[in-house]
Amino acid sequence: xxxxxxxxxxxxxxxxxHRASRWNPKMRPxxxxxxxQIHIIDVRExxxxxxxxxxxxxxxxxxxxxxxxxxxxxxxxxxxxxxxxSCGMPFVSERWLGGTLTNFRTIRSRLSRLEELETIFAGTExxxxxxxxxxxxxxxRRKMFRNLNGIRTLNRLPECIFLIDPNKEKNAVREAxxxxxxxxxxxxxxxxxxxxxxxxxxxxDSIRSIELVAMMLANAVNAGKAEAQVAEHExxxxxxxxxxxxxxxxxxxxxxxxxxx
Numbered sequence: 671x672x673x674x675x676x677x678x679x680x681x682x683x684x685x686x687x688h689r690a691s692r693w694n695p696k697m698r699p700x701x702x703x704x705x706x707q708i709h710i711i712d713v714r715e716x717x718x719x720x721x722x723x724x725x726x727x728x729x730x731x732x733x734x735x736x737x738x739x740x741x742x743x744x745x746x747x748x749x750x751x752x753x754x755x756s757c758g759m760p761f762v763s764e765r766w767l768g769g770t771l772t773n774f775r776t777i778r779s780r781l782s783r784l785e786e787l788e789t790i791f792a793g794t795e796x797x798x799x800x801x802x803x804x805x806x807x808x809x810x811r812r813k814m815f816r817n818l819n820g821i822r823t824l825n826r827l828p829e830c831i832f833l834i835d836p837n838k839e840k841n842a843v844r845e846a847x848x849x850x851x852x853x854x855x856x857x858x859x860x861x862x863x864x865x866x867x868x869x870x871x872x873x874x875d876s877i878r879s880i881e882l883v884a885m886m887l888a889n890a891v892n893a894g895k896a897e898a899q900v901a902e903h904e905x906x907x908x909x910x911x912x913x914x915x916x917x918x919x920x921x922x923x924x925x926x927x928x929x930x931x
Contacts, residue, residue: 745877756885
């Protein structure tokens with residue numbers, strides 16, 4: 671186990687769980703012990719979960735698929751947004767709109783409306799509306815921008831969702847399960863690890879903890895993208911330099927048979 675990583679995780683407070691009275695018994699395998707009525711998460715299990723998630727997200731990104739970052743609780747919003755932006759992936763950090771995945775076509779139409787409003791405000795068309803209408807359009811644009819801006823690049827369903835606290839994001843988990851989308855989650859001691867596909871046991875209330883885990887997964891996504899670019903470049907070079915396949919040559923033999931070389 672890499673000691674620098676253990677130190678980083680401990681310094682970020684990843685090992686601090688919830689009060690023992692709030693625990694979910696299914697989290698027992700991930701708990702190291704108890705200190706002053708607070709459950710302590712086994713950092714070894716955190717690292718195992720992190721490594722599994724990193725490997726999977728790298729494969730997803732290398733295949734050219736999307737990872738949706740989700741974190742709408744107050745502590746998670748900014749770290750999730752920064753991590754998603756650092757790897758060019760879509761995110762939800764304000765509010766999970768019902769049907770974001772299961773009613774994807776409608777959500778895409780709302781994005782079209784947001785682009786329409788931005789066009790109105792960018793040009794001179796706004797001046798043709800009354801003051802009351804301008805105010806209403808401004809409110810509509812602000813609300814839609816807040817809720818939809820992070821998923822502008824979600825032009826197709828994601829392969830995977832990374833989320834903070836499946837208890838808080840239960841609607842996102844439910845929609846992902848319905849569509850067979852893989853879920854990766856940072857889960858605290860009050861969560862049900864069976865509700866997600868790849869649990870990462872850790873403190874989901876600490877900003878530092880969330881930021882560290884989210885950025886590690888964002889780095890894995892970037893590694894996968896770089897891997898895909900290298901493979902694409904090598905494939906392109908191969909097409910340019912690869913000689914044409916040689917035409918089989920028939921060599922006559924003494925007995926009249928033919929052999930190919």
